[in-house]
Amino acid sequence: MNQDRAANGLTALKSNAQLTKLAENYAQDMIKRGYFSHYNPEGLSPFQRMNNAGITYKTAGENLAINTSVVAAEKAFMNSSGHRANILNSTYTDVGVGVVRSPGGSVYVVQEFISK
Numbered sequence: 001m002n003q004d005r006a007a008n009g010l011t012a013l014k015s016n017a018q019l020t021k022l023a024e025n026y027a028q029d030m031i032k033r034g035y036f037s038h039y040n041p042e043g044l045s046p047f048q049r050m051n052n053a054g055i056t057y058k059t060a061g062e063n064l065a066i067n068t069s070v071v072a073a074e075k076a077f078m079n080s081s082g083h084r085a086n087i088l089n090s091t092y093t094d095v096g097v098g099v100v101r102s103p104g105g106s107v108y109v110v111q112e113f114i115s116k
Contacts, residue, residue: 001087001095001111004078008088013113018055019096023110027100030064031108038062046112057114061086065109070099073109091115 002012026049030036038046046062063083065073077083086092098110 001074001077001097004074004087010088010090013092013095016094016096016112016114018053019050019094019112019114020098021096022049022053022055023096023098023112024100025098026112027098027108027110031100031102036064036066036108038064050112050114055114057116059089059091059115061089061092061113063087063109063111063113066102066106067109068105069107070109073107077111086111086113089113 005012026040029040033041035041040049044052047060050057050060063077063086065076067073067076077087092113092115094114094116096112100108102108
């Protein structure tokens with residue numbers, strides 16, 4: 001992701017431990033409960049989940065993927081206008097990435113972005 005940002009003249013995003021934990025937990029929850037959405041079964045958005053985790057931000061975004069690998073997921077993100085816009089958003093400062101392999105072998109990738 002930061003290589004894609006650098007290739008587009010942007011600074012690297014800082015890894016944020018709180019966002020990483022949130023992303024990992026969300027990927028695991030989607031696998032465990034069998035859904036794939038920006039909204040969990042209780043209807044909470046990424047922003048509500050961030051707020052509930054005590055994460056403060058000015059702006060935020062989220063990318064989700066199910067793919068065969070992290071590299072394949074990043075390529076798919078960059079080929080999707082909305083996901084690409086999150087990765088190349090110049091206002092974002094921090095990121096957390098969660099990667100969890102499902103029992104079936106798929107890789108769930110969650111990218112949580114914020115600006116402070």
